């Protein structure tokens with residue numbers, strides 16, 4: 082497991098009538114690249130090793146036993162795993178390697194997750210995202226652009242989101258979100 | 271802002287999520303060592319620089335990450351179509367005819 086380094090400690094960044102932004106607890110993360118191959122290696126086996134059925138349509142998600150996967154590309158997933166389980170998942174994937182060569186990288190130390198919740202959470206995201214937030218349905222996830230940085234956005238409900246960001250962009254993006262949440266709240270007042 | 275259809279995501283998304291990646295359908299010579307300097311230079315550097323409909327590569331860099339091909343008019347920036355890497359080059363006359371409908 083890679084070393085946990087995060088530029089931000091878990092905390093509430095801003096809490097206004099418009100939206101609340103917080104830094105989440107550390108969680109295990111795996112970047113996975115795999116595809117069904119001609120030698121009989123089956124993608125279903127990869128899902129089985131992780132403990133869920135891998136979603137194959139870009140933007141869709143699956144969850145089981147606290148492990149979550151989002152399909153980011155035609156052969157690419159990000160997998161969120163509780164820290165206590167990540168080594169087990171990595172071992173299961175490594176055992177699969179001879180029959181289904183794939184790329185599994187522990188990116189636990191690379192990213193931090195921000196939660197963005199509240200009645201104007203979607204509006205807040207729109208200040209930094211060129212794409213229409215409404216096009217991301219509840220229960221989906223997308224890799225996308227936010228204020229110049231590539232992020233992965235998980236939509237958990239109409240008004241709650243999680244955003245995985247690289248540590249090097251985290252403090253900058255948090256500032257954007259904090260300013261936006263305050264401005265939206267000022268408009269409400 | 272230009273909207274580009276990613277053939278992998280199946281979504282039409284803002285240009286800002288994409289990166290241009292040069293002319294499409296340029297095959298790397300199978301045996302580079304058998305190429306003359308002139309042939310190799312032709313492969314490496316010479317491009318058509320089309321004024322009008324251009325077959326070109328794009329990458330959905332802030333999304334699925336895939337490279338794909340597009341036919342774009344370099345004068346008007348109109349995208350006639352986009353298609354996955356490895357798929358055959360579409361017939362330009364048919365594309366333009368469909369676009370005129």
Ligand SMILES: [Zn+2]
Pocket residue numbers: 276277278279280330333334335336
């Ligand atoms: Zn895409």
